[in-house]
Amino acid sequence: MSERQRTGVFNRLLRTCALLLWTSAVAAAQSWDLNILPLDQIKPGMQGVGKTVFTGEGAEEFGVQVLDIIRNFYPQTDLILVRLTGDRVEQTGVVSGMSGSPVYLDGKLIGAVAVRFGEFAKEPIAGVMPIGYMLEVADTERTRPQAVRSAFSGEYxxxxxxxxxxxxxxxxxxxxxxxxxxxxxxxxxxxxxxxxxxxxxxxxxxxxxxxxxxxxxxxxxxxxxxxxxxxxxxxxxxxxxxxxxxxxxxxxxxxxxxxxxxxxxxxxxxxxxxxxxxxxxxxxxxxxxxxxxxxxxxxxxxxxxxxxxxxxxxxxxxxxxxxxxxxxxxxxxxxxxxxxxxxxxxxxxxxxxxxxxxxxxxxxxxxxxxxxxxxxxxxxxxxxxxxxxxxxxxxxxxxxxxxxxxxxxxxxxxxxxxxxxxxxxxxxxxxxxxxxxxxxxxxxxxxxxxxxxGERYARIHSVTPDRAEVNPGDSVAVAIELAHHDGRITTIRQSLAVPKTTTSSSLTVLVGGGRALTQYDVQTNPEKFRPKNYNELKELLKGRRRNDRLYVQWRVPAPGLIVGGEELADLPPSVMGIMNHRRVSEDRPLRDRLLEERVLPQDREIAGFKRVVFRIIPAGGDPSRRETGIEAAGEW
Incomplete structure (x- = not known):
């Protein structure tokens, strides 16, 4: 088949599709009590009118001249190219808000003004959406499917x-x-x-x-x-x-x-x-x-x-x-x-x-x-x-x-x-x-x-422990310095008794504002913040930390795994071996477990995050093995 023959077949198929479309459009128009002009009867040079509101609530007429038909402007959708005429549109051009303005030829509806071409146009050239396609939109309401939720694909x-x-x-x-x-x-x-x-x-x-x-x-x-x-x-x-x-x-x-x-x-x-x-x-x-x-x-x-x-x-x-x-x-x-x-x-x-x-x-x-x-x-x-x-x-x-x-x-x-x-x-x-x-x-x-x-804002300036090493049963303390927006420094002291029965080698203190501490938790256990059902979602929302609170956590090492967001601490070596063998990509190693979290109300927003570590020396331990035991985490 020659190129010319293929083009002819393609054009006949287009005309057939257009005829079928407008046959259904005429039927739909009758159900709508509309008098429409089929697309295949619209020719360049035909003139008509459109209606829109330029001011107030009453629609005014403007002139319309058909320039041509743009085939396949959208996928399987043609567009009528027109020039708008009249004093109003000569001054304004194609107006935002004119979308949907009906266009008539010989008193028959052909479609709606829908497209504007370019900026700084010298002539009011517009595209008209044929009414047949618009009637198909109405027809979809008869078999209305369930509305689909739209989900945003952000990480959290x-x-x-x-x-x-x-x-x-x-x-x-x-x-x-x-x-x-x-x-x-x-x-x-x-x-x-x-x-x-x-x-x-x-x-x-x-x-x-x-x-x-x-x-x-x-x-x-x-x-x-x-x-x-x-x-x-x-x-x-x-x-x-x-x-x-x-x-x-x-x-x-x-x-x-x-x-x-x-x-x-x-x-x-x-x-x-x-x-x-x-x-x-x-x-x-x-x-x-x-x-x-x-x-x-x-x-x-x-x-x-x-x-x-x-x-x-x-x-x-x-x-x-x-x-x-x-x-x-x-x-x-x-x-x-x-x-x-x-x-x-x-x-x-x-x-x-x-x-x-x-x-x-x-x-x-x-x-x-x-x-x-x-x-x-x-x-x-x-x-x-x-x-x-x-x-x-x-x-x-x-x-x-x-x-x-x-x-x-x-x-x-x-x-x-x-x-x-x-x-x-x-x-x-x-x-x-x-x-x-x-x-x-x-x-x-x-x-x-x-x-x-006025601002009421403070950042965690430093966290200083009273010592570097402790024994089980000792009481340890930290001094938390807050640097206020006006340059003042205030100090808050917190202490905790180390459990007598602990076998841990260290005690970690995390001090942070609500956002910073939650961000630390999200980084270490992200699955904890991916709810699996509505009740988990609701509890996460209700349990969010506040900006006007200072949070102090005391943690000890506890080898284990985070499985599905749940922390499994102090696992025996045999269980750890089995769990490591079956680990999936979402599972993460658990570094420590929480002993206590304290929430200290403040009268201002608290920002920042710091961490200090005490070394725990068991009874009879070697006192010569001394370390400063102090770490400062990056601030958020």
Whole structure:
């Protein structure tokens, strides 16, 4: 077969596939009570109109001229190339927020504006997603599968954040992971991600993460979840929002309605995250104004009442249902400071398994903003935090901590007092939502923060033993020096009686802040912090160490193994031989066992970690074998 013949066969196959698609599309359109124009009847030069909201709530018409059909723009998906005409679009070009704007030829619906080509474009050239593909999105709702949880592939992920704090790369890495879910993200129209109630400083810090996710961040007004309207209405061309957070602060993405039939709607003309089945809040929206820019115009929108749920998020668009109440988690954040007094924020967080590892990022940004409001200018401060997550089974997971660190990593970065406090509550939610365990649903989150001016922070400066060697039964002591942020040095003394029956050759004292000591534990026994079921997960979360505590551990050598996170100490040599023979990669040798851990409450954040070792001389031992016995571990 010649090349020409093969090309002819290929083209006939394409036409056949297109015919089959549009045959099913016409049938779907009839079930939707839509009058559509099949793709194979659309020709270059045809002219029509589109509808979108430029200001207010009423849709306006703009002109459309078909330029051509782009075959296979997406995998097995064609795109209609058009030029937009009219005074409005000549000034604004293709606008962010126009995604989903319906396009009609001869009064028949052909699809939705979905793609913008390039920046600084001199002509408003757009791509239209054919309506047939969008109707297929709606058709998937009839055989709706169970929503799939999204898991973040970090080593410890949210659990590690709860225990030792998030590093500066955690949230950017998470956002980058999500950016890979967006197919052909650079060609679709960037949808405005509207932040309402946020300060410029917080928006500036959040913007890079949102750009990574494929959104253009803008300021606007917000939806209130309490105003759910079961009988809300939308029309083709209306502005519509998919809501992530609503209430006193809100985060939502704005697009345009393509088609409406009874309580069903199609919108956007492209995916948001390509998640498949969803259950996200859907709100009506009002466009405050359309901002013109050579780099890409966008709509400044204000979301209104929540009127339904977005049920499908697919390559060709989003499907929603009016009157279907979405799942949301109420969040209450209370703050108190001398500068701003008492304030309370009421938020509602979208509860969707498909977004279970991205919603903590949105929650972190919102909690951070609530805390910043209580701060006086940019003065250093300290945060006393109490948080609780209520679960559907009636149980509660609580966390308490204190944060007062220098903001050396940036205004909103992990390592600042507000960043650390926000990380804790957001990661606590993430640890519950991302786990694969059959855990109860989260029913409510409450957070109380007392914010005081000035830093209260100390680092472990030194740990000095009263001697280098001891005998069984002796009482030993260490002097712990804390170096405060203002230059003061304070000393804390701790003592312990060495067991008379000990046969150990040494006694190790570990002194650390909550994070540093937990990090040491994670390094020596990582499997201990990988829960195997929901109960283990809950106990790990409840048992986290605090920053405003000084921890002192006394340990003695105890040869053994760590198997599945469980410490097996003082094993007989015969058992050790058997266990070593069958060791798997997760098993680790055990160096010592814990005699006692003391928790000393402090009025400030404690950082750092040090270790000292006493040599134990058994009765009748050689006194000439003297060693200093002092070690200093690296600090964290």
């Amino acid at each position: 992920g949210f659990m590690r954040n709860v225990l030792v704090g998030a590093d500066a790369n955690f949230w950017p890495t998470l956002a980058q992971t999500w950016s890979g879910r967006a197919m052909n993200q650079q060609s679709r129209i960037e949808s405005p991600l509207v932040f309402s109630g946020f300060t410029d400083a917080v928006l500036a810090q959040a913007a890079p993460l949102m750009r990574t996710l494929g959104f253009q961040l803008v300021s606007g007004g917000g939806a209130t979840a309490a105003n759910f309207q079961a009988h809300g209405k939308l029309e083709p061309g209306s502005s519509v929002s998919q809501v992530f957070i609503s209430g006193d602060l809100s985060i939502d993405v704005t697009g345009t309605v393509t088609a409406v039939d009874r309580n069903r709607i199609l919108a956007f003309g492209h995916h948001i995250f390509n998640l498949g089945p969803t259950r996200l809040p859907m709100a009506s929206s009002r466009v405050l104004t359309t901002l013109s820019s050579l780099m890409g115009s966008n709509k400044m929108a204000s979301s209104q009442d929540i009127i339904g749920s977005m049920r499908q998020d697919r390559l060709a668009g989003v499907y929603g249902e009016l009157g279907t109440a979405p799942a949301q988690v109420p969040v209450v954040v209370q703050t108190h400071s001398a500068a701003q007094g008492r304030r309370a924020f009421s938020l509602y967080l979208a509860d969707d398994p498909a977004l279970n590892n991205l919603m903590p990022l949105f929650l972190r940004i919102a909690v951070f903003q609530c805390l910043v409001v209580a701060q006086l200018a940019a003065a250093p401060c300290s945060v006393q935090l109490e948080g609780a997550v209520d679960l559907a089974d009636g149980s509660r997971i609580t966390v308490e901590d204190f944060f007062s660190a220098e903001q050396s990593l940036g205004f909103m970065a992990a390592g600042s007092e507000f960043g650390d406090a926000s990380d804790l509550i957001a990661s606590l939610l993430g640890a519950l939502w991302v786990s694969d365990f059959a855990s109860p649903a989260v029913s409510r989150i409450t957070l109380s923060a007392n914010i005081a001016e």
